[in-house]
Amino acid sequence: MIEVEGLYHSYTNDERYAVRNVSFNIKEGEIFGFLGPNGAGKSTTQKVLTGLLPLQKGSVKIASKDAGKPDSSFYNMIGVSFEQPNLYRKLTGLENLGYFAKMYDVPTEDPMELLRMVDLEEAASKRAGEYSKGMQQRLVFARSLINKPKIWFLDEPVSGLDPTTSATIKEIIRRKKKEGVTIFLTTHNMHIAEELCDRVAFIVAGEISLIDSPRNLKLRYGQKLVEVEYRLDGSVKKESFSLLQEADKAKLNSLIEKGTVETIHSKEATLEEIFIGVTGRELR
Numbered sequence: 001m002i003e004v005e006g007l008y009h010s011y012t013n014d015e016r017y018a019v020r021n022v023s024f025n026i027k028e029g030e031i032f033g034f035l036g037p038n039g040a041g042k043s044t045t046q047k048v049l050t051g052l053l054p055l056q057k058g059s060v061k062i063a064s065k066d067a068g069k070p071d072s073s074f075y076n077m078i079g080v081s082f083e084q085p086n087l088y089r090k091l092t093g094l095e096n097l098g099y100f101a102k103m104y105d106v107p108t109e110d111p112m113e114l115l116r117m118v119d120l121e122e123a124a125s126k127r128a129g130e131y132s133k134g135m136q137q138r139l140v141f142a143r144s145l146i147n148k149p150k151i152w153f154l155d156e157p158v159s160g161l162d163p164t165t166s167a168t169i170k171e172i173i174r175r176k177k178k179e180g181v182t183i184f185l186t187t188h189n190m191h192i193a194e195e196l197c198d199r200v201a202f203i204v205a206g207e208i209s210l211i212d213s214p215r216n217l218k219l220r221y222g223q224k225l226v227e228v229e230y231r232l233d234g235s236v237k238k239e240s241f242s243l244l245q246e247a248d249k250a251k252l253n254s255l256i257e258k259g260t261v262e263t264i265h266s267k268e269a270t271l272e273e274i275f276i277g278v279t280g281r282e283l284r
Contacts, residue, residue, distance in 0.1 A: 001030075001151060002182065002184065004023055004060050005023050005060075007023070007055075007057070007060060009045075009048055009053060010056065018044045019044050019048070020041075022045060022058070022208055023208070028180065028182050029181070030183070031183040031196050032182075032183065032197065033186075033196070034184065034186040034187075034200075035188065035203065036188060042155075042203060043083075045186075048067065049062065049184065050153055051070035051075070054068070062078065063150065076104055076106045077151060078150075078152070079144040079147060079152045080153045080155075081152075081157055085140050087136060087140065088128060089128050089129030090129060093124050093126060093135075093139050094112065094115065094124040096128055096139060096143065097114060097115065097139075106147055108148065109148060114142040114146065115139075117142065118141060118168065119165070119168065120135060120138055120139060133160060134161055138161075138165065141157060141169060150180075152176060152183045153186075154183060156189070157169055157173065158192055173185075173196055190271040190275060191271075194214050194270070194271045200214060202279055204281050209278055209279050210278060217274050218274065222268050222269030222273075223242065224243040224244055224268075225267040225268075226264055226265065227239075227240050228240070228241060228263070228264050228265075229261070229262045230255050230260045232260065240267060
C-alpha cells in the first residue's frame with residue numbers, strides 16, 4: 001500500500017539531509033509506527049509521503065500512485081491528522097468539518113457523526129478558536145476522517161490528551177484498522193506504539209535503525225526476568241531474577257520453597273528500553 005525506497009530530503013538543498021536513504025513498505029490494513037525522538041525525521045518523512053514537501057530523491061508510491069506528483073485522486077484517498085492544530089478559528093467545529101468536506105469529490109462522512117465520535121457534539125456550534133488545545137486536537141483528528149481515507153497518516157495522535165480521551169482515540173484507530181485502513185503513525189510515545197502497531201521503524205538522525213514487530217523486538221532484545229518482593233529479616237526486599245541464569249533460578253526456587261515471596265511479576269523489556277539500547281538515543 002505504501003512503498004518507500006531510498007528517500008532523501010534536505011531543507012537546505014545540499015547534502016545536509018533531514019532524511020537519508022529511508023526505505024520501508026506498509027501492507028494494506030497495517031498500522032506502521034514510525035518512532036523516534038524530536039528532530040529524527042518523522043514529520044519530514046510524513047510530509048513527503050503526503051505531498052506537503054517535494055520529493056527530492058528516491059521513490060514513494062502510495063497505493064501505486066507517485067507521491068511526488070500528487071493529484072486530486074491522491075488527496076481523495078488519504079487523511080492526515082497533524083500534531084499541531086491547524087483550523088479555521090472563527091468557524092465552529094461543525095463549520096470546519098463541513099468546509100473541508102466540500103474540498104473532496106468523493107463521498108464524505110457526516111460531520112456531526114464525526115464530532116460525536118470524538119465527544120465534541122456539544123461543542124459543535126462553538127468557534128474552534130474557543131476550543132481548548134485538547135478539543136482542537138480532537139477536531140483535527142476528526143477532520144482527518146472526513147473523506148473516508150483508505151490511507152491514514154497520524155502524527156502524535158494522543159499527545160497532550162487525558163487518559164479517557166486517549167483511550168477513545170486509540171479505540172477509533174483500532175476500529176479503522178479492522179475496516180482495512182492502512183495507518184502510518186509517527187510518534188515518540190513508545191506506549192501507544194506497543195499498544196497499536198503491527199510493525200515499527202526506529203528512526204534517529206534521519207536514518208532507520210531497524211524495522212520489526214514490537215513482539216519480535218522484545219523477544220530479540222529483551223531479557224527474561226521476574227521481579228520478586230520477598231521478606232528477609234522483617235523487611236521487604238525487591239530483586240530481579242533471570243530465568244536463564246542457573247544461579248538466579250536456584251535462588252528464586254529457594255525463596256519460593258521458604259515461603260518468603262510476597263509478590264512475583266514477569267518483567268519484559270519495554271519498547272522504549274529497546275529503542276535506547278539499539279539506537280543509543282533517548283526519546284525526548
